[in-house]
Amino acid sequence: MINKLKVTFLFGIFVMLFATNSMKAQLKPGELVDGIAAVIGDEIVLESDVNEQMNYAKQQGASNMGKCDFLENLLSNKLLVYEAKKDTLIENRSAAIKEQANAKYKQLLSQFPDEKTMLTAYKFRTGYEMKNAIEKIDTDTYYGQAKYQRITEKADVTPNEVTDFYNQYKTQLPEIKDEISLAQIEMTPKLTEAHKQELINRLNKIKQDIQGGETFESQARIYSEDEGSTANGGLYKNISKGQMVKSFEATALNLQEGEISEPVESEFGYHLIQLVKKSGKQYDARHILLKATPTEDEIKTAKAKLDSIRGLIIEGKMTFKDAAFKFSDDKRTKFNGGVITGSDGSSKIERETVPGTISYELAGLNKGDITTAFDDVDERQRKVVKIIKIEDVIPAHQITLETDYDRIKQMALNKKKGEMVDKFVNSKLPTTFISIDGRYDSCNLKGSWKKDAIKK
Helix, strand or coil, X not given: CHHHHHHXXXXXXXXXXXXXXXXXHHCCCCCCCCCEEEEECCEEEXXXXXXXXXXXXXXXXXXXXXXXXXXXXXXXXXXXXXXHHHCCCCCCCXXXXXXXXXXXXXXXXXXXXXXXXXXXXXXXXXXXXXXXXXXXXXXXXXXXXXXXXXXXXXCCCCHHHHHHHHHHHCCCCCEEXXXXXXXXXXXXXXXXXXXXXXXXXXXXXHHHHHHCCCCHHHHHHHHCCCCCCHHXXXXXXXXXXXXXXXXXXXXXXXXXXXXXXXXXXXXXXXXXXXXXXXXXXXXXXXEEEEECCCCHHHHHHHHHHHXXXXXXXXXCCCCHHHHHHHHCCCCCCHHHCCECCCCCCCCCEEHHHCXXXXXXXXXXXXXXXXXXXXXXXXXXXXXXXXXXXXXXXXXXXXXXXXXXXXXXXXXXXXXXXXXXXXXXXXXXXXXXXXXXXXXXXXXXXXXXXXXXXXXX
């Protein structure tokens, strides 16, 4: 039952899992597309899509699912994508997705000595072909999520429904592994004025060189520390208003086309920005970024400040919650007492999934203890310093309403959302063109998918 619940068609959950692994799954070295499994509207399911999804799900523990089940999941996913593209209330983000695909392509390219080696590894003939594959994955993810959210936006469950769900499935619900609840105060080490001026001076020298005849593009390739745009000469195309950090956007939109800014500070570091083109609500811009990477002395200063805050908390002069609100630079946690939540929104985190750096600092500590300050990196891989408090320790146990109500409620809600999506999908089957390859003739699909068959 639980494995079935995990992979029952819940598109929003599936695509979040799939998006982080899609490049590995879809673009595995040595594998080639091996034909069309099905067509839904004008969307295509490839045979390799079915195989890859099946292999990935098995790695996640879904061992009781057959190939036909995975085909039907993909059919449902593609039908959602097809319907989303026709939905006028869902924003068309084709231009932004294309730019995102180009950035992902460059990120992959940075892992290889040259483009030819990468294309050979992933069995693509050209960079254009590979970029199209990445763009297709991102397009399906965006439209599928958007339609899923539109269908399920009013979904809710009552306490009675949660109890009914638990009573029906309690013998099949999994045991909860050892968990831990953590809260943190995270600080970004401050650069000294001398360090800031050094970065500004470097950018001013680069600007002088550009004004002296060097191109902005060539200087970006040489000096910029932005991995997402360096290979493209610092260029970002079709930027929508609100997409970039405020200081970047305000500066870019106040420039004339071709004009270069003075050095601009942002949360990432210092930039030189050149407005390339502005059209309606979108614009193209190049930039050169020098990251605000703190020195060892700057990190040491931040640690000392954080340890002094820790001392105030231990002495009872300030609560951890108040200290997080006042001092933490992590916007995700500072407003909720520093509490760290998982991908499901729960504050309970499986101990074995705690990152190694943090796990090392927590060794030997108990509930209520606070680590000394240590350095780490944030979700954007920027240097930070932290202290972490162990809020709670939850031993492994069988899931119950008393101990895990919120978790069970989310399971019940996911089930209801899945039923809503199934109902929507089934309502569209009679009016949607569907053609499934003959190799799946023996599948006993739950929905009325088999209106036609592609003959082998």
